[in-house]
Amino acid sequence: MAEIAIDNLRHSYDNDLSDPSRLALKRVDLTWKNGSAYALLGPSGCGKTSMLNIISGLVRQTTGRVLFNGNDVTDLPTEARNIAQVFQFPVLYDTMTVEQNLAFPLRNRGEDKATIRRRVGEVAEMLDLVPLLKKRAAGLGAADKQKISLGRGLVREDVAAILFDEPLTVIDPHVKFELRRKLKLVHDALNLTLIYVTHDQSEALTLADEVVVMSDGEVMQVGTPQDLYERPKHRFVGNFIGSPGMNFIPCTLEGERLVFAGGALAAPNWLGPRLKPDQKLAIGVRPQALCVAGAGEEAVAGRIVEAQLRGDSYIADVAIGETLVKMRLPDHVALPTDVFGVHFPPRSTLVFADDRLLGDLHEQD
CATH class of the missing domain: 2.40.50.140 (Nucleic acid-binding proteins)
Structure with a gap:
């Protein structure tokens, strides 16, 4: 588990901070509490994915620091941050079975067979993947593939946080509710720090303990779903949350x-x-x-x-x-x-x- 802090962070993809209109992220100071579930909510292009990729180490911020449990990880590569990241489109090996996909991160780290067997079994049970373990990933639907992608992130026991970048966008609407429920159960069971990027307020408000609302590279408000609905601190939040706003x-x-x-x-x-x-x-x-x-x-x-x-x-x-x-x-x-x-x-x-x-x-x- 990890408390993740963003300290005085700004980011520009051309490294030019002189023009505020070109900043992907304006000044951000934010702390994600250990074991809590957060949603990063905002319209397309507001900086949500940039923030997520900076936390995971896929993108290096222009200025500022990223800290895990008080330790500066700004210079650490992605693989050293013990972060699991699930993307919009599942990242799998289609020619492998579900079991082989789940086991791959552990085999890559040289874990022994007994540990691999135990962890794959535990994660498969948690995600309702046991009946599919011997099937190849290529023949499965989008929802099952996304569960496998989630399982690959969870199978390591040293994962400190799990990051989701709009993972349900390509999932059929009638399946989304069940996957959201499963994500919530997994979070509650493992007590991992969870950060979930979405532009869908219903996903954010039902999944997260607290929601971070972003607009144009800025954090507009952090609060519980009730806070955002009843006491929006900015006009943008009042407009964006609720239907109608x-x-x-x-x-x-x-x-x-x-x-x-x-x-x-x-x-x-x-x-x-x-x-x-x-x-x-x-x-x-x-x-x-x-x-x-x-x-x-x-x-x-x-x-x-x-x-x-x-x-x-x-x-x-x-x-x-x-x-x-x-x-x-x-x-x-x-x-x-x-x-x-x-x-x-x-x-x-x-x-x-x-x-x-x-x-x-x-x-x-």
């Missing part, structure tokens, strides 16, 4: 009110002292947090423009004056056909300044 409504602070096109809400008393001159404000609120106002609740007038049924709820486009927001409404309740009161629950209604979270409407000084 968080509503953002530009507003201004006028006296004790947050005023926007179509309405106003009571401003928290902490907001004025925290604001800097010329900062741009926005209210952020999740579609399912918005609700039809009850008696005595603060509300602004809204009108449903369009609604689509998704599963057990409607996603409604609601016009609040000139502002359009999305609301998630239950399918067992009749949708309002006229103007109605839209309630913004204070604990779930966030205030952002220049795209960064300041707090919520419920907070006090």
Whole structure:
């Protein structure tokens, strides 16, 4: 097992750090706790795979350090880092059997036959590969091949961490759930540090203890799935997490009110002292947090423009004056056909300044 630390790391594939727009990774300082499961989540090209390959040693960062358990491994080659890496496309020997593929890393290191037999058996049992041990890899499906690739990484007993680079991208959707479940079970059983790269938020939020959200070479937020959903620290995170993403409504602070096109809400008393001159404000609120106002609740007038049924709820486009927001409404309740009161629950209604979270409407000084 390993605690992995990234210290003051920046990377450019042409080694030119003078132009920030050309950096694959801007300054990153991050610690991956020993034995925890992490997801690296973000859109294509945001730096996820670069980060993974720097950790494994496949890529040498331009500046900064990589530390395993406090030891600087920046100058160590990949094979000396005791890292297993599973790629998007399985790396196997198709002419070998499943058993031979699993045994290959151990034979390559000169392990004795008894150890090889024991470890192959243990890993095959863990990954449900026992019935396939005598079959050649060439004849197997993509899901089984990816399990073999995972097994090749796990078969060594000295593996400190396992890195996944979008391993389920080529897997049929109906098989993905089972493989995600298996990965979670393997992690829990072995207590390895696990880092999983994906652009799929459902994979990240179901598999990981903590999620690292990246955009344009920067780490935007690290937190539990609940943290990211309920308290995004940056507008990008609020947009990227959730389907649909968080509503953002530009507003201004006028006296004790947050005023926007179509309405106003009571401003928290902490907001004025925290604001800097010329900062741009926005209210952020999740579609399912918005609700039809009850008696005595603060509300602004809204009108449903369009609604689509998704599963057990409607996603409604609601016009609040000139502002359009999305609301998630239950399918067992009749949708309002006229103007109605839209309630913004204070604990779930966030205030952002220049795209960064300041707090919520419920907070006090």
